Amino acid sequence: MKLTFGYIRRSSYKQIENNSVEIQKSQIKDFANRKGLELPDEFIVIEEATSAYSKRANQRKELMRLREMMVEMNVPRVIFYEASRMDRTGYTFVLDFYRPLMSKLPNLEIYTTNSDAPFNPDNEYNKIALLIAMQESEIKSERATSGLITVLENNDQIIHPGSKIPFGYKHVKKKLVPDENAEIVTFIFFLQSWGVSMRKIATILNDASISAPLGGPGELVR
Template structure:
């Protein structure tokens, strides 16, 4: 009987496609039972994107498979995108597994990497997953641009001091008073630490507020990857004079 481990993952977006953690575990257990495989352990990452390998249980699994203590012959997953959506990352993992002499089995796609056909099919599926991910990026970019052109908030966390009403940024007056006071205190030379203590927030958050040019009434979104270059006017909270003075204090 071959020893295998299972890997399951879910992100908030994947809950809508009937691949819950429970469903994945059930399918893996059933597959192992039908194919006379000894399921040693199931590694589980919840609420984590597959964009990179910075996933605690994924890392634990790979570390274990590469260790001398491992007697595992394969990994069983419900679907290959539970591991990686990026073809580059997926093939990199397969190469590493080959060094460990560990095969990969995907239940839904009906392949395993112990065969040449399985490897070919894996690369094809990986290509489609990568294509799908790029389409999502393009749709997101187009959606942000469309909203930006209409001067609508394109998405993301709302800055302290503002509310989002009908996709427009409006002033949250209670929070805006705190923002104004933070700038005034800094203009007087009061340290980030003391300001943070007054409002029970982190020093880093105080610094972020003081550097945020949104309070000048100018919203800009570049996007490190998307390069959207969205910009439009929003209600101002801080004057240019106060902003400049607060940020000149050493």
């Protein structure tokens, strides 16, 4: 039997509740069996809490590790659950993963579980699938941002009960009113909604010289 790799990506830790990894693994294994491919458990690569929209393909550590393993072991096959697990930018998977592999593994076969034919970036169906995945993420991003802005702007509904004032707000007549740090709060929520870890968010804020409420590096997200 021909060996193959499998790649699983969990967008965020919220997907733990809906068994995202288990569902992807089951479908990938079933596909391998149907195709007569051997997929050992150690050949299944899992990318934890990583957005394929905010990060291009070459910024996804496990995907790049997979690329290296495929070349080193001369295994030119890998199975993804669907196009959205490959990419949500619309193009970086092809540039950073597919074409570099194709240059070293001419017999490259990349599959998704919903098609028996290998992935071909020049195929119209595959182009549309990647564009749809990108559009879905753009819509989710816009909705998340719009929702946060609406909450921040709708001051009449933000009643402060008297506990400690959260960062990004000031207390005016028993109501929370956004202050000069409100945009930072919105930015943190946006990053977290796409699965960026607290440690990574702290690094981003520290690199941007954004002061924490208590003055210490990284305190802002603790």
